[in-house]
Amino acid sequence: AQSVSQHNHHVILSEAASLELGCNYSYGGTVNLFWYVQYPGQHLQLLLKYFSGDPLVKGIKGFEAEFIKSKFSFNLRKPSVQWSDTAEYFCAVSPHSGGGADGLTFGKGTHLIIQP
Protein backbone atom coordinates (compact mmCIF):
# COMPACT_ATOMS: atom_id res chain seq x y z
CA ALA A 1 0.00 0.00 0.00
CA GLN A 2 1.13 3.52 -0.71
CA SER A 3 1.53 6.33 1.82
CA VAL A 4 1.85 10.09 1.54
CA SER A 5 3.74 12.43 3.82
CA GLN A 6 3.26 16.18 3.86
CA HIS A 7 6.05 17.80 5.80
CA ASN A 8 4.34 20.90 7.10
CA HIS A 9 0.93 20.85 8.74
CA HIS A 10 0.77 24.62 9.18
CA VAL A 11 2.50 27.27 7.09
CA ILE A 12 2.18 31.02 7.55
CA LEU A 13 3.52 33.37 4.89
CA SER A 14 3.23 37.01 3.97
CA GLU A 15 1.78 38.09 0.66
CA ALA A 16 4.26 37.98 -2.24
CA ALA A 17 6.41 35.38 -0.49
CA SER A 18 7.38 32.25 -2.39
CA LEU A 19 5.75 29.00 -1.45
CA GLU A 20 6.92 25.42 -1.48
CA LEU A 21 4.90 22.65 0.17
CA GLY A 22 6.61 19.31 0.48
CA CYS A 23 5.06 15.98 -0.43
CA ASN A 24 6.75 12.61 -0.40
CA TYR A 25 5.18 9.28 -1.14
CA SER A 26 6.10 5.67 -0.76
CA TYR A 27 5.10 3.17 -3.41
CA GLY A 28 7.10 0.66 -5.39
CA GLY A 29 5.49 1.20 -8.77
CA THR A 30 4.44 3.96 -11.14
CA VAL A 31 2.10 6.52 -9.65
CA ASN A 32 -0.34 9.26 -10.48
CA LEU A 33 0.12 12.36 -8.32
CA PHE A 34 -2.30 15.08 -7.34
CA TRP A 35 -2.59 18.26 -5.35
CA TYR A 36 -6.04 19.22 -4.11
CA VAL A 37 -7.00 22.49 -2.44
CA GLN A 38 -9.85 23.36 -0.11
CA TYR A 39 -10.58 27.06 0.31
CA PRO A 40 -12.46 28.10 3.45
CA GLY A 41 -16.07 27.01 3.23
CA GLN A 42 -15.64 25.39 -0.17
CA HIS A 43 -15.29 21.88 -1.52
CA LEU A 44 -12.03 20.17 -2.31
CA GLN A 45 -10.91 20.84 -5.86
CA LEU A 46 -8.09 19.71 -8.07
CA LEU A 47 -5.13 22.05 -8.23
CA LEU A 48 -2.95 20.00 -10.57
CA LYS A 49 -2.10 16.42 -11.48
CA TYR A 50 0.72 14.38 -12.93
CA PHE A 51 0.14 11.16 -14.86
CA SER A 52 3.15 10.98 -17.17
CA GLY A 53 5.37 13.12 -19.40
CA ASP A 54 6.90 16.43 -18.35
CA PRO A 55 7.59 16.17 -14.61
CA LEU A 56 6.92 19.87 -14.16
CA VAL A 57 3.18 20.38 -14.20
CA LYS A 58 1.29 23.62 -14.06
CA GLY A 59 -2.06 24.01 -12.39
CA ILE A 60 -4.61 26.67 -11.72
CA LYS A 61 -3.90 30.02 -10.09
CA GLY A 62 -0.20 30.02 -10.83
CA PHE A 63 0.65 26.85 -8.95
CA GLU A 64 3.09 24.26 -10.24
CA ALA A 65 4.56 21.02 -8.98
CA GLU A 66 7.60 18.99 -9.90
CA PHE A 67 7.72 15.23 -9.82
CA ILE A 68 11.17 13.99 -8.85
CA LYS A 69 11.05 10.25 -9.20
CA SER A 70 14.38 9.60 -7.51
CA LYS A 71 13.20 11.45 -4.42
CA PHE A 72 9.62 10.15 -4.46
CA SER A 73 8.56 13.77 -4.20
CA PHE A 74 5.90 16.00 -5.71
CA ASN A 75 6.39 19.41 -4.13
CA LEU A 76 3.95 22.23 -4.78
CA ARG A 77 5.29 25.70 -5.59
CA LYS A 78 4.11 29.21 -6.26
CA PRO A 79 6.51 32.13 -6.83
CA SER A 80 4.35 34.78 -5.17
CA VAL A 81 1.40 33.95 -2.94
CA GLN A 82 -1.72 36.01 -2.45
CA TRP A 83 -4.06 36.35 0.49
CA SER A 84 -6.63 34.34 -1.48
CA ASP A 85 -4.30 31.32 -1.43
CA THR A 86 -5.18 30.76 2.22
CA ALA A 87 -6.52 27.20 2.20
CA GLU A 88 -5.89 23.58 3.06
CA TYR A 89 -3.68 21.73 0.56
CA PHE A 90 -3.68 17.97 0.15
CA CYS A 91 -1.21 15.84 -1.74
CA ALA A 92 -2.51 12.49 -3.04
CA VAL A 93 -1.13 9.50 -4.89
CA SER A 94 -2.61 6.52 -6.70
CA PRO A 95 -1.06 3.57 -8.50
CA HIS A 96 -0.70 4.33 -12.19
CA SER A 97 -2.47 1.16 -13.20
CA GLY A 98 -5.64 2.18 -11.38
CA GLY A 99 -8.22 3.85 -13.56
CA GLY A 100 -10.28 5.17 -10.71
CA ALA A 101 -9.64 6.71 -7.34
CA ASP A 102 -10.19 3.67 -5.16
CA GLY A 103 -6.44 3.53 -4.67
CA LEU A 104 -6.05 7.26 -3.99
CA THR A 105 -4.15 7.93 -0.77
CA PHE A 106 -4.14 11.41 0.73
CA GLY A 107 -1.63 13.16 2.94
CA LYS A 108 -2.77 14.84 6.15
CA GLY A 109 -2.89 18.23 4.52
CA THR A 110 -1.09 21.54 4.98
CA HIS A 111 -2.99 24.50 6.36
CA LEU A 112 -1.62 27.56 4.58
CA ILE A 113 -2.32 31.04 5.96
CA ILE A 114 -1.31 34.09 3.96
CA GLN A 115 -1.04 37.29 5.95
CA PRO A 116 -1.81 40.58 4.15
Place this chain on the structure above:
Amino acid sequence: EADIYQTPRYLVIGTGKKITLECSQTMGHDKMYWYQQDPGMELHLIHYSYGVNSTEKGDLSSESTVSRIRTEHFPLTLESARPSHTSQYLCASSKWGELFFGEGSRLTVL
Protein backbone atom coordinates in the same frame (compact mmCIF):
# COMPACT_ATOMS: atom_id res chain seq x y z
CA GLU B 1 -18.15 24.69 -10.09
CA ALA B 2 -18.57 21.15 -8.84
CA ASP B 3 -21.68 19.30 -9.97
CA ILE B 4 -21.81 17.08 -6.95
CA TYR B 5 -24.14 17.89 -4.09
CA GLN B 6 -24.33 16.72 -0.52
CA THR B 7 -27.08 17.17 2.02
CA PRO B 8 -27.27 17.98 4.80
CA ARG B 9 -24.20 20.20 5.13
CA TYR B 10 -24.45 20.07 8.92
CA LEU B 11 -26.27 17.60 11.14
CA VAL B 12 -26.41 17.28 14.92
CA ILE B 13 -28.24 14.23 16.22
CA GLY B 14 -28.53 12.06 19.29
CA THR B 15 -27.02 8.65 19.81
CA GLY B 16 -28.99 5.77 18.34
CA LYS B 17 -30.63 7.73 15.55
CA LYS B 18 -30.60 6.52 11.97
CA ILE B 19 -29.20 9.00 9.48
CA THR B 20 -28.72 9.14 5.74
CA LEU B 21 -26.26 11.46 4.07
CA GLU B 22 -27.29 12.22 0.52
CA CYS B 23 -24.93 12.60 -2.42
CA SER B 24 -25.88 13.34 -6.01
CA GLN B 25 -23.85 14.14 -9.10
CA THR B 26 -24.99 15.39 -12.47
CA MET B 27 -21.86 14.54 -14.43
CA GLY B 28 -22.82 10.97 -15.31
CA HIS B 29 -19.73 9.54 -13.62
CA ASP B 30 -19.77 5.82 -12.94
CA LYS B 31 -17.28 5.93 -10.07
CA MET B 32 -18.32 7.46 -6.77
CA TYR B 33 -16.72 7.54 -3.33
CA TRP B 34 -17.27 8.40 0.31
CA TYR B 35 -14.37 9.71 2.39
CA GLN B 36 -14.21 10.44 6.09
CA GLN B 37 -12.11 13.36 7.25
CA ASP B 38 -11.28 14.45 10.77
CA PRO B 39 -9.65 17.85 11.48
CA GLY B 40 -5.94 17.84 10.70
CA MET B 41 -6.07 14.32 9.33
CA GLU B 42 -5.94 12.78 5.91
CA LEU B 43 -9.03 11.71 4.01
CA HIS B 44 -9.86 8.05 4.46
CA LEU B 45 -11.84 6.11 1.88
CA ILE B 46 -14.77 4.30 3.49
CA HIS B 47 -16.89 3.25 0.48
CA TYR B 48 -16.73 3.31 -3.29
CA SER B 49 -18.84 2.28 -6.24
CA TYR B 50 -17.96 1.57 -9.86
CA GLY B 51 -21.53 1.85 -11.06
CA VAL B 52 -25.13 0.90 -10.42
CA ASN B 53 -25.49 -2.01 -7.98
CA SER B 54 -21.74 -1.95 -7.28
CA THR B 55 -20.50 -1.06 -3.78
CA GLU B 56 -17.23 -1.84 -2.03
CA LYS B 57 -15.69 -1.04 1.33
CA GLY B 58 -12.67 1.21 1.41
CA ASP B 59 -9.50 1.25 3.43
CA LEU B 60 -11.07 2.55 6.63
CA SER B 61 -13.54 0.29 8.33
CA SER B 62 -16.89 1.97 8.79
CA GLU B 63 -20.20 0.94 10.28
CA SER B 64 -21.99 2.88 7.58
CA THR B 65 -23.55 1.34 4.49
CA VAL B 66 -24.08 2.68 0.99
CA SER B 67 -26.29 1.93 -1.97
CA ARG B 68 -26.12 2.72 -5.68
CA ILE B 69 -29.48 2.23 -7.30
CA ARG B 70 -29.02 5.10 -9.73
CA THR B 71 -25.86 6.39 -11.36
CA GLU B 72 -26.31 9.88 -10.00
CA HIS B 73 -27.15 8.96 -6.42
CA PHE B 74 -24.86 7.44 -3.73
CA PRO B 75 -26.35 7.79 -0.24
CA LEU B 76 -24.58 6.76 2.96
CA THR B 77 -26.55 5.42 5.92
CA LEU B 78 -25.78 4.94 9.59
CA GLU B 79 -28.37 2.70 11.21
CA SER B 80 -27.53 3.74 14.76
CA ALA B 81 -25.31 6.77 15.15
CA ARG B 82 -22.73 6.97 17.95
CA PRO B 83 -20.44 9.78 19.11
CA SER B 84 -17.53 7.96 17.43
CA HIS B 85 -19.23 8.66 14.10
CA THR B 86 -18.75 12.39 14.57
CA SER B 87 -16.74 13.50 11.55
CA GLN B 88 -16.90 15.15 8.17
CA TYR B 89 -18.06 12.95 5.31
CA LEU B 90 -17.02 13.86 1.78
CA CYS B 91 -18.64 12.44 -1.34
CA ALA B 92 -16.78 12.41 -4.64
CA SER B 93 -17.06 11.11 -8.18
CA SER B 94 -14.28 10.56 -10.66
CA LYS B 95 -13.45 10.43 -14.32
CA TRP B 96 -10.03 9.84 -15.85
CA GLY B 97 -8.45 9.74 -12.41
CA GLU B 98 -9.65 13.15 -11.25
CA LEU B 99 -11.86 13.36 -8.19
CA PHE B 100 -14.71 15.88 -7.96
CA PHE B 101 -15.81 16.53 -4.41
CA GLY B 102 -19.00 17.71 -2.80
CA GLU B 103 -18.93 20.30 -0.04
CA GLY B 104 -19.15 17.69 2.68
CA SER B 105 -21.56 16.75 5.44
CA ARG B 106 -20.40 17.55 8.93
CA LEU B 107 -21.98 15.10 11.37
CA THR B 108 -22.03 15.55 15.14
CA VAL B 109 -23.47 12.78 17.28
CA LEU B 110 -24.23 13.73 20.87
